[in-house]
Amino acid sequence: MAVGYVAGKSLFGRLLGHPVVMLGAGIAIGYLGFKYRKEITAAVAKASDMGKDMVLNAKENLADLVEENREAEEAKAKE
Structure with missing residues (x-):
């Protein structure tokens, strides 16, 4: 075999x-x-837009975490 x-x-x-x-x-x-060139270009454009949105959301979430951390450190320092 x-x-x-x-x-x-x-x-x-x-x-x-x-x-x-x-x-x-x-x-x-x-x-x-x-x-299927039109469908292919539409799918690539949609995927590109989704990627950009994901990066922007990640940056926003990171900025929020940094701000929360900074606020927590300031609150500890005041105690």
Whole structure:
């Protein structure tokens, strides 16, 4: 069974590396990318906006924590 697995793996690996298969995969990816280009750009823009929002929220939370820590230290110093 192991011999069959190794032989199949190498055959599959050689098949994927074949230039005709690579050309076909490139054509298919190019066609789908062109067909769905508007949806792809919209998804990338949405993900970028979500990332920006996440960073801004993290900065705001960090600023709040720093302010709370500063207030707690001032309260300790007054005691």
